[in-house]
Amino acid sequence: MHKTPRAPAMAAAVVGHSGTGKTEAILRALGTYQNQIISHESFPNIVGPHHQVVYLSVDTPASGRASDLATNLMRSWDMVMSKHFPERPERFASTLAKERRDGAKMLDEWRHVATSHFLGLLHLDEVQNFFQLQSLEKRRKRTDKTEGLQLSIVEDYCLKWILTLTNTWQTPLLVSGTPDGIGALTKRLSNTERFVSSGYHVLPLFEDAQDKFFYDMFFTSLVNYQYVKTRLPATPEFAELIIELSGGIPRLIIALWIAAHRVAFERKEDDLRLEDFKHAAATYMAPIAPAVAALRSKEPERMARYEDLIPRDDGYWATFWTSVSSI
Ligand SMILES: Nc1ncnc2c1ncn2[C@@H]1O[C@H](COP(=O)(O)OP(=O)(O)O)[C@@H](O)[C@H]1O
Ligand SMILES: [Mg+2]
16 A cells, blocks of 8 residues: 655744743744634535634743643634634633643643644744753752753653654644753654754844844844934944843843833933933843843853843733832
8 A cells, every 4th residue: 555655743943042032033923924724615625614723822831731731722722713713612611611631631632623723833932841940049059060951851741742743743843942941852852853853043142232133133223212302322332231231132122221211211301321221220120130140241151040040921021110110
């Protein structure tokens, strides 16, 4: 009997420190598809119209557990579907309503639905959550400083399931996460098959203020967003200060930018000054100073601690401004 050769599994990774813009870049790229669901009036081997889900982007849960991952997958599936078909009942409502949740069963149920809708791409964000990262305290105590991070996996089942999804079910996968998380994931999966076959994209942080990409693309655009009458000109000195105070992490650059405006708004003169950035870094941004210092040190060992020092939780950033408004 003739057997169709199986295409190699497709998986790609995006890696970068927290706040370098991974999620933003991926969602913008996926957003260039006109529709998240394509409705085919007819489809081979299917009676009636067929609705294909082009992509689905899901966060790996903080717990790293199978039941929480399956819950996220199901919720996000239902959300996308109900946006397009608000009159339809949610596919996973009854499973999600159950008191006791069996992670393995749920992952299987979701996979069945996703593959039968020919899901084009599954994006799993924050994959470092599959691993229990060592606490800062433990890392400090580590005697062998040359060895990479020891990461212990929370639930092996999730990784096996991901492998089956890409290998057996041929669902293209995009994973994104921090360098230690992606490192642990690829190391863990490399024995079985070459895991990341479709691209390994590193989002670096901006280290050099004169770097073309930072200066010409990011900085010169950013200076247009000054909400004062007398603006600061785009100078190498200004660019240098921003890199110095933010460690070159886009999320911190934007936070610093907003904080400097706050400082400026507190005086009568309608202008923005370099001192405002320094003042903002010393006040509003003070909790982040140790993380920035770790990055600026350029010592790999200290830089590796950045992820411990920076708040990763998006909720932190959402409440950042209200919580520090009393400063
Ligand atoms: N291309 C960009 N242009 C401007 N700001 C950006 C860009 N990418 C990221 N940012 C800023 O950085 C923040 C963090 O980006 P995000 O994608 O959430 O980072 P990550 O997923 O790597 O932690 C965004 O909310 C935004 O303020
Ligand atoms: Mg992110």
